[in-house]
Amino acid sequence: MADKHATLELGGETHEFPVLSGSTGPDVVDIRKLYGSTGHFTFDPGYKSTASCESALTYIDGNEGVLLHRGYPIGQLAEHSSFMEVAYLLLNGELPSSEEFDDFNYTITRHTMLHEQLRQFYQGFRRDAHPMAIMCGVVGALSAFYHDSTDISDPEHRKISSHRLIAKMPTIAAMAYKYAVGQPFMQPDNNLSYTGNFLRMTFGVPAEEYEVIPAVEKAMDRIFILHADHEQNASTSTVRLAGSSGANPFACIAAGIACLWGPAHGGANEAALNMLREIGTPDKIPHYIERAKDKNDPFRLMGFGHRVYKNYDPRATVMQKTVREVFEALNVQDPVFETALRLEEIALSDDYFKEKKLFPNVDFYSGIILSAIGFPTTMFTALFALARTVGWVAQWNEMISDPAQVIGRPRQLYTGPTERDYVPLDKR
Numbered sequence: 001m002a003d004k005h006a007t008l009e010l011g012g013e014t015h016e017f018p019v020l021s022g023s024t025g026p027d028v029v030d031i032r033k034l035y036g037s038t039g040h041f042t043f044d045p046g047y048k049s050t051a052s053c054e055s056a057l058t059y060i061d062g063n064e065g066v067l068l069h070r071g072y073p074i075g076q077l078a079e080h081s082s083f084m085e086v087a088y089l090l091l092n093g094e095l096p097s098s099e100e101f102d103d104f105n106y107t108i109t110r111h112t113m114l115h116e117q118l119r120q121f122y123q124g125f126r127r128d129a130h131p132m133a134i135m136c137g138v139v140g141a142l143s144a145f146y147h148d149s150t151d152i153s154d155p156e157h158r159k160i161s162s163h164r165l166i167a168k169m170p171t172i173a174a175m176a177y178k179y180a181v182g183q184p185f186m187q188p189d190n191n192l193s194y195t196g197n198f199l200r201m202t203f204g205v206p207a208e209e210y211e212v213i214p215a216v217e218k219a220m221d222r223i224f225i226l227h228a229d230h231e232q233n234a235s236t237s238t239v240r241l242a243g244s245s246g247a248n249p250f251a252c253i254a255a256g257i258a259c260l261w262g263p264a265h266g267g268a269n270e271a272a273l274n275m276l277r278e279i280g281t282p283d284k285i286p287h288y289i290e291r292a293k294d295k296n297d298p299f300r301l302m303g304f305g306h307r308v309y310k311n312y313d314p315r316a317t318v319m320q321k322t323v324r325e326v327f328e329a330l331n332v333q334d335p336v337f338e339t340a341l342r343l344e345e346i347a348l349s350d351d352y353f354k355e356k357k358l359f360p361n362v363d364f365y366s367g368i369i370l371s372a373i374g375f376p377t378t379m380f381t382a383l384f385a386l387a388r389t390v391g392w393v394a395q396w397n398e399m400i401s402d403p404a405q406v407i408g409r410p411r412q413l414y415t416g417p418t419e420r421d422y423v424p425l426d427k428r
């Protein structure tokens with residue numbers, strides 16, 4: 001029984017609903033019985049005030065700019081941990097012991113290869129296909145290949161599917177890149193780290209030894225950590241909703257990839273760098289700021305603003321620092337970084353952005369790093385998908401493990417015609 005209750009007065013009657021508390025964060029009014037007891041639905045397009053599930057994975061305090069995975073602050077994880085360790089943490093709830101970590105790494109490494117026949121799928125795409133189109137198709141196609149682990153009621157099957165997805169995403173993403181540039185696919189090298197192997201499969205060629213640059217490997221790994229999970233964002237909610245019907249896990253992740261692609265979500269990293277390049281030099285910034293503020297202009301500052309963060313996105317802080325580290329390690333400069341810093345400064349001192357609490361998000365600086373490493377902009381969102389797969393499978397698994405889990409099925413406020421009679425074609 002909940003200690004606290006919310007009272008709703010409707011048509012002269014009073015109804016009480018339990019108020020539930022989590023371990024931290026806002027309490028929620030439990031309205032599961034609202035329809036049954038009042039015959040009313042709630043109306044919340046975009047889920048601005050709706051908690052869709054219970055979760056113990058990730059906590060965000062958007063006003064304070066806090067992001068915790070299983071309680072650990074993202075800044076600490078980005079500084080001291082590795083993507084594989086964060087993956088283990090998200091999947092299992094605790095940081096691994098060295099033995100558990102070695103086992104996990106070993107298992108993921110043993111699943112990095114793709115079924116040979118999946119190569120045929122790539123040949124079906126045009127060479128200029130967007131990598132996210134390829135990712136949607138190939139990841140969805142995995143559901144036709146791994147029939148031995150699709151009993152989602154079996155925790156062991158769920159574990160194997162999750163490991164397969166995490167392990168194969170770098171191979172799939174690297175192959176999408178190789179296909180676009182017309183180079184041969186590189187087989188995984190299990191002697192390398194998860195991230196080192198991905199860099200080699202992407203930038204290596206069979207004719208030469210590929211040397212992983214430690215600073216680049218670290219930066220890439222950190223970018224993966226920063227994208228690993230972000231509670232009930234649009235793509236994660238898509239994965240949960242798809243999974244709630246009992247669908248095949250690979251198909252659910254393909255649904256998440258499709259949702260992530262949009263420029264309001266994961267596609268913003270590509271859009272942000274394109275925007276910064278279009279702005280070009282700092283003297284053009286005021287013009288774009290004015291455009292972003294103009295209600296009649298669809299232009300928005302990409303990489304700015306967030307549904308949950310009404311403060312600096314803690315991931316953007318780490319990203320900005322990482323830009324400098326990568327530039328130094330590769331001995332490169334990109335004038336677009338100066339433009340980005342100046343744009344941030346101008347926007348943050350502008351009343352429009354201050355009042356609406358719009359700050360740089362994770363996508364504002366990530367493209368500058370990825371571009372310096374050598375990725376074309378079209379690959380940026382595919383890298384986001386690679387990393388977010390960890391969050392998607394962890395959230396999917398958490399949902400399916402919950403004995404109270406039911407199919408997700410929102411209702412609506414119907415505004416179409418009421419019942420009317422069909423009129424034959426010759427009478428219309």
Ligand code: CMC
Binds near residue numbers: 233292300308356
């Ligand atoms: N530039 C200019 N104005 C903005 C921006 C922006 N980037 N973002 C929000 N606003 C304005 C918006 O016009 C609205 O103004 P008003 O109240 O006068 O109508 C107000 O701020 C609130 O915006 P909203 O669209 O109602 O807020 P939302 O929570 O629905 O949208 C968002 C959040 C991320 C979609 C939005 O901020 C946006 O489109 N940002 C640019 C795209 C982007 O960077 N997306 C990546 C998000 S972080 C990574 C991820 O999770 O995928």
